[in-house]
Amino acid sequence: FGNGKATLDNGYGMFLSMLEYKLSERNKYLVKVDKWFPSSQICHCCGKIHPEMKNLTIRTMKCDCGLVISRDQNAAINILREGLRILNESFAVA
Structure with a gap:
């Protein structure tokens, strides 16, 4: 124990x-995205932050820009983009 x-x-x-x-x-490359990155709270289309998405019972994001998407699919897109941003940033410095 x-x-x-x-x-x-x-x-x-x-x-x-x-x-x-x-x-x-x-x-x-293995790119590690910060575990506190708010991937499910950011609309991947317009970038608006939706604090109500902290509630895990909400399974669909509905944004003012018209996007309606599964929270998991939206989070996956945001994680991919953040990983690519981190990777590009590391190459820009090198």
Whole structure:
């Protein structure tokens, strides 16, 4: 008891390390998006923030711009865009 979370975290960290290693062998990248990035709260069309989407029982985002989309699909689009932004930013610095 008590160290189950630590063991789980360690296992996940090891998995990420192996994944990053395997991707680098194939000249690919692992991009980590901040876990607090509000992916499900941002309309991927207009960028408006919807704080009410913090409520996990709301499964559909309805934005003033006319977008009606599943919260998960909207979040996936936002995570992809954020990952690409981070990747492009890292290449711009190098």
